[in-house]
Amino acid sequence: RWILFDTDNSFGFGNPEGARFNSLRRAITATSNGWPNQYWANRILRDLLNVTEFRHQFINNFADALNRRFLSERVKEHIDTLAQAIATEIPTHFARWNSDSDAWEEKVDLMKSYATQRPPFIKQHLLAEFELPAFHPVTITNDHPERGFVFVNRLDVRNAQWTGDYFETVPVKFRAIPTNGYQFSHWEIDSESTEANIQIDPTKALTLRPVFSESDGQTSNVVINEINYNSLDEADAGDWVELHNPSSSPIDLSGWDLKDDDDTHEFLFPEGTILDAKSFLIVTRKPNDFATIFPNVDNTIGNLNFGFAGSGDQVRLYDRDGDLVDSVAYEDKAPWPTAADGDGATLELLSPELDNTLAINWGTRNPDGGSPGRQNWPTSLAPSTGAINFSSYPNPTNGELTLSFNLGTLHYLTANLYRSDGALITTLFSSPFLAGQRSLTLELPGIPPGLYLLQLVDEEGKSGAIRIVKR
Numbered sequence: 001r002w003i004l005f006d007t008d009n010s011f012g013f014g015n016p017e018g019a020r021f022n023s024l025r026r027a028i029t030a031t032s033n034g035w036p037n038q039y040w041a042n043r044i045l046r047d048l049l050n051v052t053e054f055r056h057q058f059i060n061n062f063a064d065a066l067n068r069r070f071l072s073e074r075v076k077e078h079i080d081t082l083a084q085a086i087a088t089e090i091p092t093h094f095a096r097w098n099s100d101s102d103a104w105e106e107k108v109d110l111m112k113s114y115a116t117q118r119p120p121f122i123k124q125h126l127l128a129e130f131e132l133p134a135f136h137p138v139t140i141t142n143d144h145p146e147r148g149f150v151f152v153n154r155l156d157v158r159n160a161q162w163t164g165d166y167f168e169t170v171p172v173k174f175r176a177i178p179t180n181g182y183q184f185s186h187w188e189i190d191s192e193s194t195e196a197n198i199q200i201d202p203t204k205a206l207t208l209r210p211v212f213s214e215s216d217g218q219t220s221n222v223v224i225n226e227i228n229y230n231s232l233d234e235a236d237a238g239d240w241v242e243l244h245n246p247s248s249s250p251i252d253l254s255g256w257d258l259k260d261d262d263d264t265h266e267f268l269f270p271e272g273t274i275l276d277a278k279s280f281l282i283v284t285r286k287p288n289d290f291a292t293i294f295p296n297v298d299n300t301i302g303n304l305n306f307g308f309a310g311s312g313d314q315v316r317l318y319d320r321d322g323d324l325v326d327s328v329a330y331e332d333k334a335p336w337p338t339a340a341d342g343d344g345a346t347l348e349l350l351s352p353e354l355d356n357t358l359a360i361n362w363g364t365r366n367p368d369g370g371s372p373g374r375q376n377w378p379t380s381l382a383p384s385t386g387a388i389n390f391s392s393y394p395n396p397t398n399g400e401l402t403l404s405f406n407l408g409t410l411h412y413l414t415a416n417l418y419r420s421d422g423a424l425i426t427t428l429f430s431s432p433f434l435a436g437q438r439s440l441t442l443e444l445p446g447i448p449p450g451l452y453l454l455q456l457v458d459e460e461g462k463s464g465a466i467r468i469v470k471r
Helices: 023-028 043-048 052-067 072-096 102-129 287-293
Strands: 135-141 148-152 155-157 161-167 172-178 182-188 197-200 206-214 223-228 240-244 257-259 266-268 280-284 313-318 324-330 347-349 390-393 400-407 411-419 424-433 436-443 450-457 463-470
Touching (some): 023 043, 043 052, 052 102, 052 161, 102 135, 102 161, 135 148, 172 182, 223 313, 424 436
Parallel strands (some): 135 206
Antiparallel strands (some): 223 240, 223 347, 257 266, 257 313, 400 436
């Protein structure tokens, strides 16, 4: 942890150079064993700046701050707000020390003058210390801000028009984020790009225009994809929920709400929470415990201020307007997979395209704490859009089931039965079938109650799969 201290020379006080003083040089230069610029004092920062990725992020963080937080008018407004808050106490304070309160007003004016003069000098210091060729204005022009907005590095730009300065040879990241009901179409820049996430080295003045289009009435496509409600005692990561965005556009989760079955239990997603296209986000109750169990999973957010019941509960996700986006009501008994109830597994949705309100579409493939931050099931076992389409009844079954399928030509079919963790149990049959509507009755082997995957594969390797629940 770090703490800011010793700021008596800030805002030009105590330094004859005022706004011109190059404090950046002092922060990143080591020249002595005494004060200032001790070798040990900034060793960590100096070493990190030798790493290109960190150096670029360091410079871009400066630029982001100059383009918003430290804009002169914004800083002066903040100074005025603070001054007004204590103004009534100032005469008493100066009278107590037999001083002239006019000096206080002069110092406030000095700080506001510093706020006006400082930004241009900071930019020159960055150019000099990092040997950068120039900085250039970057402009975002958004014809329809109601349809979406743009992240410039870490700044969310929601205005119709915005401009900020960025540095040549330091790539700037841009992300287009559509609002609910819209999708990102393309960027209009020097050359058109359809990628929502782009990175550009600003070698000249640059204007970007994001284009968003209606998404055919589709709402936000966020899926509750995995639930950990009762960890193994020896590897307790705390309760967590994985959200998945299977769409091709990032989704802004700012202001969204996650709840269990109690409306008073809610987790509000902070501003700037973005779920990128095809990506995952884990909402954790105990971030430190989760990081201990899953040190390589970094797409997390917390602290979730409630847990999920081990006897069954709901997981509900609402958008910023309070509309229900997704909901799962699970139980700790069949037909829901019971291995998620304290045996080390989690509830894992077999595929994000499936109806996650149905128990049959959930499994427990990974017994070592689930699969947070990655695909739950391998493509070979995930539900197929169906080179081979077939049905099974009754389902759930006591052991006997009938398969029904329609073949256009003669095929040699193999039926494989898998456990919910993806392990092959047995091959039920391997036989040729003539074209037409076919059905056959099978007796499942002596397997315990639970969820299984039945797969049909033809001689060309084309397949289809369905979930089977054994009572």
